[in-house]
Amino acid sequence: xxxxxxVSSLGIGCSSITNEKRVRIDGRxxxxxxxxxxxxxxxxxHAWLGxxxxxxxxxxxxxxxxxxxxxxDVTFDIPMDAGGEGLVxxxxxxxxxxxxxxxxxxxxxxxxxAVAVTPWPTYSATVELTLAVPCAGPExxxx
Amino acid sequence: xxxxxxxxxxxxALSAAPPIHPTAAVLTGGSDPGVWDTGLAAGFPWHxxxxxxxxxxxxxxxxxxxxxxxxxxxxxxxxxxxxxNRVWRLSGEATxxxxxxxxxxxxxxxxxxxxxxxxxxxxxxxxxxHAGSEHTLHIDxxxxxxxxxxxxxxxxxHGWTLTGALGLGIALGGRWGLxxxxxxxxxxxxxxSLPGVHLGLQFGGAR
Numbered sequence: 641x642x643x644x645x646x647v648s649s650l651g652i653g654c655s656s657i658t659n660e661k662r663v664r665i666d667g668r669x670x671x672x673x674x675x676x677x678x679x680x681x682x683x684x685x686h687a688w689l690g691x692x693x694x695x696x697x698x699x700x701x702x703x704x705x706x707x708x709x710x711x712x713d714v715t716f717d718i719p720m721d722a723g724g725e726g727l728v729x730x731x732x733x734x735x736x737x738x739x740x741x742x743x744x745x746x747x748x749x750x751x752x753x754a755v756a757v758t759p760w761p762t763y764s765a766t767v768e769l770t771l772a773v774p775c776a777g778p779e780x781x782x783x
Numbered sequence: 784x785x786x787x788x789x790x791x792x793x794x795x796a797l798s799a800a801p802p803i804h805p806t807a808a809v810l811t812g813g814s815d816p817g818v819w820d821t822g823l824a825a826g827f828p829w830h831x832x833x834x835x836x837x838x839x840x841x842x843x844x845x846x847x848x849x850x851x852x853x854x855x856x857x858x859x860x861x862x863x864x865x866x867x868n869r870v871w872r873l874s875g876e877a878t879x880x881x882x883x884x885x886x887x888x889x890x891x892x893x894x895x896x897x898x899x900x901x902x903x904x905x906x907x908x909x910x911x912x913h914a915g916s917e918h919t920l921h922i923d924x925x926x927x928x929x930x931x932x933x934x935x936x937x938x939x940x941h942g943w944t945l946t947g948a949l950g951l952g953i954a955l956g957g958r959w960g961l962x963x964x965x966x967x968x969x970x971x972x973x974x975x976s977l978p979g980v981h982l983g984l985q986f987g988g989a990r
Binding site for chain 2: 655657658661
């Protein structure tokens with residue numbers, strides 16, 4: 641593996657070079673319902689990505705989970721080469737624990753919400769997000 | 784691999800045969816001892832240049848460069864050895880090279896290949912068949928801009944390309960020849976590759 645590290649260290653030997661920015665987002669996620677427990681799915685999206693006919697909002701980047709609505713402290717690596725504009729944090733509370741937002745046979749009242757991470761780009765940001773909209777996908781919150 | 788190649792060295796060294804034509808030498812992987820042979824092939828999308836010189840024990844070291852659409856280049860050094868060396872020849876060859884592909888799908892890295900070639904070595908019409916396996920080490924680098932400075936993460940990736948070709952060589956006199964061939968590579972398995980065609984020119988016999 642030593643020779644591989646040598647080739648790698650030259651830089652010119654890399655097949656691809658991708659630039660990312662690591663952002664730590666802390667703060668709090670609350671929900672308007674009073675049902676306890678359940679996992680909250682948290683994802684980050686480019687507010688807009690692409691050009692012309694391919695331009696679209698809320699382009700998915702990465703996701704994680706937190707135990708339940710409450711304190712938030714997550715870190716994401718955001719691709720910087722694709723030309724994505726803005727950064728939005730989206731979350732939904734999986735009240736019935738089925739891993740699906742508002743599945744047909746599941747809980748149809750699961751709360752969602754999104755908040756823009758500003759300013760962007762940045763290394764850290766603090767957000768306050770209240771999950772108040774039932775069953776809304778990320779695109780619903782396109783800025 | 785070298786041990787496998789060596790299996791045929793004794794047989795190759797012992798076989799007393801008339802001089803091999805440069806076209807057969809280039810297309811079937813082996814020149815007579817002390818003889819230089821060269822080949823140039825142009826086509827769509829593949830081009831290839833090769834020069835080789837036979838050694839006394841049957842081994843034939845060579846240098847070659849292949850290019851697809853003049854965008855995907857692979858210069859390499861290698862060695863070939865006939866395992867069966869009669870009117871029809873079966874040869875093995877190994878190469879070490881560097882892959883350099885430009886354009887929007889750029890990639891690069893050290894590569895190695897193993898191949899077998901079968902073809903006719905006597906006569907005017909010299910059919911041949913080539914099959915090989917080429918492996919490239921790609922390194923995908925991610926540079927993460929963090930509050931504490933840049934973090935570099937390198938991930939190795941294996942690239943696999945199957946090489947294949949079949950065609951007909953034509954001996955033109957003692958030192959010149961040409962071939963027409965069908966290129967059947969499978970670049971970066973399992974992605975889809977299109978076949979190609981080429982016209983080749985061989986020259987050699989010089990000591």
